[in-house]
Amino acid sequence: MKCRMCGFEFDENKLENRGCVACGKHSNCNQVHCPRCGFGNHPELDEEFEFINKLKEKLRNRKKSTN
Ligand SMILES: [Zn+2]
Numbered sequence: 001m002k003c004r005m006c007g008f009e010f011d012e013n014k015l016e017n018r019g020c021v022a023c024g025k026h027s028n029c030n031q032v033h034c035p036r037c038g039f040g041n042h043p044e045l046d047e048e049f050e051f052i053n054k055l056k057e058k059l060r061n062r063k064k065s066t067n
């Protein structure tokens with residue numbers, strides 16, 4: 001996969017504990033940590049990311065009618 005933070009490409013399947021040695025969350029961490037910068041990537045949330053981005057766009061386009 002490709003790290004969202006630094007763009008470094010790595011094989012998440014070759015990482016021990018998904019690279020989660022240093023983050024300290026361990027049991028409840030479902031992120032894949034970039035071996036280069038340590039950023040926690042969410043491989044499962046790709047679709048949600050897009051969903052959120054679209055939602056943000058909607059919110060941005062929507063004028064505040066309240067107030
Ligand atoms: Zn972690």
Ligand SMILES: [Zn+2]
Pocket residue numbers: 003004005006007008034035036037038039
């Ligand atoms: Zn990275």
